[in-house]
Amino acid sequence: MAAATTVRDNRTQTILWVDLSEGSTRLETLPEAWTAKYLGSRGVNARLLFDHVPAGTDPLGPDNVLFFGTGPLDGLPVGMGRISIACKSPRGTVAEGSCGGFFGPEMRRAGVDYIAIRGQADHPVYLYIQDSASGEVAELRDARHLWGLKTDETDAALRRELADPDVQFRYIGPAAENLVHASPIFGNLHNSGGRAGCGQVMGSKGLKAIAVRGTQGIRVADYDAFVDAYKVLRQRLDLATSRDMWTPVWSTYGAPVLARLFPDLGNLMTRNAQQMTWDYDKAMRISSEPYLDSYVTKAKACYCCPWPACQKLHKIDSGKYGGFKGGNYWAAQPVVFGSLIDNDDLELLLVLSGLCNQYGLDVFHVGYTLAWAMECFEHGLLTTTDADGLELRFGCTDKDGLVDLIPKIARREGFGGLLALGCAEAAKVVGQGSERFCLAVKGQELEGIPQRNLYMVALGIAVSEVGPDHTRWYPPYPCNPSLISPEELAELGIDLDLRLAFQGRNPEQKGKLLRWFTISRAIVESLPSCVFLVRDTLGLDLRPWWKLFRAATGFDLDYREFVAAGERLMNLDRAFNVREGYRRADDRPPVRMATEDVPGFGYPRLAPERFEPMLDEYYEANGWSVTTSIPTRRKLAELGLDDVAAEFAALGIEAEP
């Protein structure tokens, strides 16, 4: 690595504007006050998105803007390399997602904290960012030779072309090029972010990849204070001293072990959630233990993260899929390519999820849409003729057919073209009541987490502005409520009865709990850092993060101002959706969860008498209209968002006082 030529501070943040229609780039500095008001990353992206993508913008047209955002802690040892990717979703909502890796720190070292991409290129291009003594920061390069390549092929081709091992990339696969529903943006081969369709938007712009290389250093404002705050955080992540019950599990084996816990709890979606339990022997076959024993070749962490589990690399050595390589077997895959389609063949599971990564598909989209199609098949709404000869049965008897189907979805070929729409749009094509088999909210598929046994999850999924996204209120599972005392809650200004809040199927206190979880995760993702690191105080006590922010930036923000930044972000996201016409009626659980009890466990459906009071409590706690879900003028004024209230008024949107 080259020696640092310049050292940056963390008070001001820069943005690189790229217009693909004009072929121009321009580097600007954002107002310094934004760092205190929106922190960075997801918070600044929310502000930028609201300001630069007006209501009614065509999501796949030139006026949609795709933002990549780092933040003041990125490139420091607590940022974990997180970045936020945001734009207007092709479904019309906010699209925002976070991902880790090494791209964010490299952006900061190149002197670019945000990238804003608008316009559409007349032929495929990639953006190359590199700091240099001449002041040239970015250039657009021809990418016609990369268009159509899979993600792993794109990574390899760019590495050969740029011949610098320290260049970091973000790219899309064939799925996003073909505007397939929910396609995310990839990097470091197996990291992805922005499953709300950010990859689709990148594809619509003709932008295949972004490459970045920087040489600058990053200096914290108060070194001693930063080191002191970092020591506290580091102790919380240590296996020996952590108070987080998931640390030992996650840091070595990872989330696929949940497949062994969930069946007996009625929490594992099986056969498209027609059942919520699964044969325990099947669950053991796809859990982390056999995965580690037989397939893992290397543990790999995000930038400076002390946990080695999240990004394991694996290889199937022999047999039918011998030589197949992949990575990032986590909580999603055992559900979407395991129990959801009733598949206990771990190698098939690794191949299906690996192919999704290679073709640039979202595993949740593909898994849930496949399960929807299987249920349609069971009911005779789809036939083998419709499915190009594929026997679409739960239990996955036609394994070769499923493997062949993944590229067809990415290329929109034959039956793959129907599944490429996602289950909500595909159900409109098939009709005949198939909508009730579609497990999606706001047009986006679920993420494998149960709802009828965990009411805060049900509420969180329903109200999320981007569609189902567990990172907005993680963790979904009841950690030990005694990790934080009522006295500490009072000291933090949090009005919450944790005893009631942690009763999974009691609607009481779920709105308030979700509000605080959402605010705190918004803050963590704005710094940015990783939401997996906040469990030991339930993410409710953010003082360690506040101290890190102050030491890194030099902003003397008091704790309540720091917390207000998270609430401001929540309101900007809500306001974006309100401007697009979303209201209370759109904050719903999927039909199955609202109308069917959980068989065998006695967990009742999320009927209105259970669900509506939670919605009321959530909106009230947030200072939003209980009738419409629109933020009140008082709440917007309290957060310094009078401009949002003014825009509502200009558009004829009636916000309550």
Add this chain to the structure above:
Amino acid sequence: MKQLELRYVAHVTTLTHCLLESHQTTAPSIHALVDELDSRYPGFRDMFVNPRTETLNLNAMIYYAAPGEVPLSVIDLDHPIGDGGTVTFW
């Protein structure tokens, strides 16, 4: 004598070298069962019990299910165990 099914998850298997096993015991509680398993799998107790407070370690989890019942997260180590139960150690 009670017959239990014991399930070991993730890092716990580094001590037990198995994912599950049948176990016969006279232990009346989870705490006594953990002590018993410590003699078979040295270090097991340290993984689950805080030696100072004799309470469940904050970074450990135990689930107990009576026969035919949905598992419950155990917070109190004196939780009784019955014949036919399933205990899951995280």
